Every structure is written in C-alpha cells, then in structure tokens.
Amino acid sequence: MLPSDLPAPAGALHRTDTAERGSFAVARCSCGWSGPARRSRERARSDARAHSPEGGTLPEG
Numbered sequence: 548m549l550p551s552d553l554p555a556p557a558g559a560l561h562r563t564d565t566a567e568r569g570s571f572a573v574a575r576c577s578c579g580w581s582g583p584a585r586r587s588r589e590r591a592r593s594d595a596r597a598h599s600p601e602g603g604t605l606p607e608g
C-alpha cells in the first residue's frame with residue numbers, strides 16, 4: 548500500500564490544487580495526497596473534489 552492510500556489524519560487541512568506534468572494534470576492536496584495523472588485539468592479537479600468534497604475550493608483558472 549502506498550502512503551498516499553492512507554486516510555488523512557483527522558483535522559488535516561485539505562487544500563487541493565492541480566499541478567501539471569508535461570501534458571498531464573495531477574491533483575494535489577496539502578495533506579500529502581495526490582491523484583492520478585489526468586490528460587485534462589478538469590479531470591484532475593474532479594479528483595480533487597472527490598478527495599476533498601468539503602474543502603475543495605479551487606481557484607478558477
């Protein structure tokens with residue numbers, strides 16, 4: 548099991564963001580979580596929202 552598969556500790560701040568890797572976009576979180584590489588940033592944002600449905604406030608752009 549990868550460390551990223553572990554549940555985030557209670558009280559951890561979930562500030563999600565997206566990073567670009569070449570032609571891929573990856574969702575990241577301040578808790579250390581990161582999503583799979585996606586071919587579109589929208590998909591990466593969807594991953595971020597799925598990870599952090601409550602604190603998933605992403606900046607537009």
Ligand SMILES: [Zn+2]
Pocket residue numbers: 555560561562576577578579580598599
């Ligand atoms: Zn998180």
